[in-house]
Amino acid sequence: xxxxxxxxxxxxxxxxxxxxxxxxxxxxxxxxxxxxxxxxxxxxxxxxxxxxxxxxxxxxxxxxxxxxxxxxxxxxxxxxxxxxxxxxxxxxxxxxxxxxxxxxxxxxxxxxxxxxxxxxxxxxxxxxxxxxxxxxxxxxxxxxxxxxxxxxxxxxxxxxxxxxxxxxxxxxxxxxxxxxxxxxxxxxxxxxxxxxxxxxxxxxxxxxxxxxxxxxxxxxxxxxxxxxxxxxxxxxxxxxxxxxxxxxxxxxxxxxxxxxxxxxxxxxxxxxxxxxxxxxxxxxxxxxxxxxxxxxxxxxxxxxxxxxxxxxxxxxxxxxxxxxxxxxxxxxxxxxxxxxxxxxxxxxxxxxxxxxxxxxxxxxxxxxxxxxxxxxxxxxxxxxxxxxxxxxxxxxxxxxxxxxxxxxxxxxxxxxxxxxxxxxxxxxxxxxxxxxxxxxxxxxxxxxxxxxx
Numbered sequence: 469x470x471x472x473x474x475x476x477x478x479x480x481x482x483x484x485x486x487x488x489x490x491x492x493x494x495x496x497x498x499x500x501x502x503x504x505x506x507x508x509x510x511x512x513x514x515x516x517x518x519x520x521x522x523x524x525x526x527x528x529x530x531x532x533x534x535x536x537x538x539x540x541x542x543x544x545x546x547x548x549x550x551x552x553x554x555x556x557x558x559x560x561x562x563x564x565x566x567x568x569x570x571x572x573x574x575x576x577x578x579x580x581x582x583x584x585x586x587x588x589x590x591x592x593x594x595x596x597x598x599x600x601x602x603x604x605x606x607x608x609x610x611x612x613x614x615x616x617x618x619x620x621x622x623x624x625x626x627x628x629x630x631x632x633x634x635x636x637x638x639x640x641x642x643x644x645x646x647x648x649x650x651x652x653x654x655x656x657x658x659x660x661x662x663x664x665x666x667x668x669x670x671x672x673x674x675x676x677x678x679x680x681x682x683x684x685x686x687x688x689x690x691x692x693x694x695x696x697x698x699x700x701x702x703x704x705x706x707x708x709x710x711x712x713x714x715x716x717x718x719x720x721x722x723x724x725x726x727x728x729x730x731x732x733x734x735x736x737x738x739x740x741x742x743x744x745x746x747x748x749x750x751x752x753x754x755x756x757x758x759x760x761x762x763x764x765x766x767x768x769x770x771x772x773x774x775x776x777x778x779x780x781x782x783x784x785x786x787x788x789x790x791x792x793x794x795x796x797x798x799x800x801x802x803x804x805x806x807x808x809x810x811x812x813x814x815x816x817x818x819x820x821x822x823x824x825x826x827x828x829x830x831x832x833x834x835x836x837x838x839x840x841x842x843x844x845x846x847x848x849x850x851x852x853x854x855x856x857x858x859x860x861x862x863x864x865x866x867x868x869x870x871x872x873x874x875x876x877x878x879x880x881x882x883x884x885x886x887x888x889x890x891x892x893x894x895x896x897x898x899x900x901x902x903x904x905x906x907x908x909x910x911x912x913x914x915x916x917x918x919x920x921x
Contacts (some may be wrong), residue, residue: 469521469715470630472567478533478623479567480537481521485619486533489586491518494597509619509676513806514814515590517716518624520566524556528577529568533588539576578604583689588613590620592759593814617815620838624812625804625820626846632896632905634717635805635848639894640905641675641711646909649683649707650725650919657706659683659695675711678718678809683710687724688856688890699727704735710809716857717808720850721890721909729920734882736890736913738855741773742889743912745853749801752893753843753851753902760826760840763801766853767793772876774855782874792874794833795865796857802850803838805894810838811848819894843897846907852892857883865902 474829475753494739496515496787498507520529520540528541542559546561563571564645572580581587581604591612592598601609604882627635645666652665662685684692686698687706688805699705705727710719716728724742726735745766752762771793779796804820805809821839823827829835839849857880864870866877891911895902 469565470564473519473628476538480536481623481787482519482616482619483531483533483536486588486613486615489533489588490581490584491531491533491616492581492587492589493529493531494589494592494600495522495525495529496594497596497600498523499594499596512716513717514812515620515624517807519619520568521715522562522566523716526574527562530577537570539572539580540566540568540914541572541574541580543574546782560593560881573859578606581605581846587759588616590617595812599836604889607869617819621812621815621820624806626844627806627848629894631717631806632848634713634715635719635870635894636719636906638678638711638713638719639721641673642671643708643907643909643913645669645705646721646723647919649705649709650723650910653699653705653725653727653920654729654807655699655701655727657699659697659699662705662707663695663899666707670711673699673711674714678710678712678720682722683705685727685887687854687890688858688886690856690888697727702732703727704889706888706890708890708892714911716903717805718807719894720805720852720892721894721906722852722890723909723911723918724855724889724891725915725920730917731913734886737777738886739889739913741770741811741889742853742855742891743770744773745797746851746854746891746893749851749853750895750902750904753849753897754900755843755897757844758826758840759801759821759841759849760837763834763837763840763853764788765840766801768854770797770853778879779876780874781876787871787874790871791831791833792871794831795861795871795875797857798833798836798851798857799854800834800837800839800863802852802892805848805850813838845897845899847892847895847897850892850894852890854888854890856888856890858888859884859888860907 496513501508513753530539648665662683680693683702706724708722720859749762749766750768767788768784774780823841826840894905910919
């Protein structure tokens with residue numbers, strides 16, 4: 469945990485932004501995996517962690533918006549609990565480490581809430597949370613509080629030095645995970661074996677993954693968690709994986725590399741194009757610039773590069789304006805990163821990544837951009853352009869004669885089994901621009917081939 473004063477200050481700032489009533493922050497409970505007593509590994513709610521740091525199940529927090537005082541609702545374990553789970557920190561000690569002075573038993577939470585004239589709470593993203601809230605409020609709850617959501621987003625969006633240190637701690641493990649994957653990937657090895665190396669390294673260092681590993685020779689499938697393939701010469705392996713820090717701050721890195729250890733000429737051309745897309749996006753990352761513009765700049769670089777290979781044609785600005793590039797770059801450039809790998813997405817992606825100036829597009833590809841608004845010093849985000857050759861999408865667009873003025877469909881036959889390439893790094897927006905977080909992870913063609921040799 470951070471020191472108690474940090475959490476106390478966060479709660480007071482939150483309360484100061486809410487006019488009246490109680491702010492209710494629900495902690496998570498255990499969730500059964502396949503029957504009641506077989507639990508999934510516990511993960512605390514990120515908003516609860518942000519405001520009090522307590523990483524135990526069945527805790528709830530109320531902040532009085534008028535006084536700024538916090539009350540922790542929790543129970544110490546009984547002897548039967550201890551027989552099965554072992555001892556844990558007492559509730560009184562938990563409260564002290566989080567700078568909370570008031571403690572009440574969990575059974576008093578419902579009456580405490582119902583005696584308030586106003587209750588502010590955040591959106592629920594789990595069914596057990598919804599059911600608990602219904603029970604606590606006797607089925608009388610209204611919608612989540614927009615003012616509370618916006619205040620939380622405002623606070624959590626700007627990362628402090630303590631938070632940056634946590635993210636960099638996660639990236640230290642992640643960097644080794646990616647280098648391990650490069651060193652062990654070889655012709656004839658299964659994807660699953662590499663995933664085992666990655667997850668095993670995180671576990672043996674006392675960490676857990678920020679999200680399920682994406683490791684695949686089918687990089688054209690954007691979120692592919694199938695690890696059944698045996699890797700063959702000529703294929704590319706895409707590794708999208710990241711560890712959490714001890715305090716659950718996430719990292720999110722992608723590298724793509726040749727199974728054989730050497731890029732062929734075609735792979736090298738596409739890889740260097742994605743590298744150029746990322747470099748162009750980096751140069752656009754500074755306070756006041758919108759991330760939507762960074763996405764569009766990367767997209768124009770993609771079109772220019774694909775034109776040079778005979779894959780696309782026409783004016784790059786027009787092609788990007790029409791959305792023709794999305795056949796090859798069908799996702800957004802990146803997203804916020806913090807206690808969640810898609811930071812605060814549970815509060816509403818549009819509220820986190822957009823504002824009244826930058827509305828979400830309905831254009832294919834651009835619609836998937838999770839962060840579009842102006843960048844602010846202290847934002848932490850991913851920059852992850854890619855080029856993909858997705859057979860089903862190519863076939864559909866070709867059959868529909870879609871964007872024939874920009875796409876040379878006859879040139880795509882040699883890319884049917886190509887897969888996809890993505891390069892992803894994590895940055896913080898600084899006063900003058902940006903800084904790449906974490907240790908250096910092999911990123912250029914030459915660096916990747918050297919570590920795989």
